[in-house]
Amino acid sequence: MPRRLFKKIQKRIPDKGKLSTQWYLRPFNALLHDPGLWSIHRRGVTKAVAIGLFFAMLPIVGQMALAALVALWVRVNLPVAVAFTWVSNPLTFVPIYYPAYKLGALLLGLPRQDPGDAQMSIEWLAAELATIWKPLFLGCGILAVIVAAIGFTALNLTWRMAAVNRLNRRRRNRAR
Numbered sequence: 001m002p003r004r005l006f007k008k009i010q011k012r013i014p015d016k017g018k019l020s021t022q023w024y025l026r027p028f029n030a031l032l033h034d035p036g037l038w039s040i041h042r043r044g045v046t047k048a049v050a051i052g053l054f055f056a057m058l059p060i061v062g063q064m065a066l067a068a069l070v071a072l073w074v075r076v077n078l079p080v081a082v083a084f085t086w087v088s089n090p091l092t093f094v095p096i097y098y099p100a101y102k103l104g105a106l107l108l109g110l111p112r113q114d115p116g117d118a119q120m121s122i123e124w125l126a127a128e129l130a131t132i133w134k135p136l137f138l139g140c141g142i143l144a145v146i147v148a149a150i151g152f153t154a155l156n157l158t159w160r161m162a163a164v165n166r167l168n169r170r171r172r173n174r175a176r
Contacts, residue, residue: 036075036077037078038077039077042159042160045077045155045159046155046156047076047077047152048071048076048078048080048081049080049084049152049155050148050149050152051084052081052084053087053144053147053148054144054147055067056085056096056144057100057143058144059097059137063085064085067081084151096143097136100142100143101132101135102135103135103138103142103143104134104136104137104138104142105132105135107142108138110134110135
């Protein structure tokens with residue numbers, strides 16, 4: 001099951017042949033031919049999911065590029081690492097970063113800056129960034145580690161359970 005799911009995801013992302021023709025990726029052509037960056041196996045995909053989720057939880061610019069660089073360095077599935085950074089997007093901005101900010105403020109012992117009557121939005125965040133950046137980054141860092149660990153563990157267990165179930169099914173079919 002997990003392998004089929006990730007093969008579907010990988011079909012929607014440009015393949016290494018297309019990527020090698022892009023001018024901005026020419027410096028990385030030697031690295032992009034590594035089969036570990038494109039193969040779908042449990043160890044490579046689970047690590048790639050953890051990398052993608054880690055960078056998705058950080059409020060930084062260039063999440064996809066950083067996830068891709070780390071995936072190249074660690075030699076895990078590149079498309080999966082980049083795809084999982086898409087967990088954070090404008091729709092998930094508030095549910096991810098506001099609790100992270102509250103966690104950081106709690107750990108630093110700072111009073112929380114609530115948006116008040118106005119809804120928390122990108123505009124509120126830009127106006128208050130000077131006062132909330134420390135708790136926000138602390139909370140996001142902690143959240144990134146936790147979410148990456150949970151994603152890695154959950155996918156690893158799911159993948160292993162699917163493999164064991166498939167093996168048991170084969171054994172039952174042979175016994176008939």
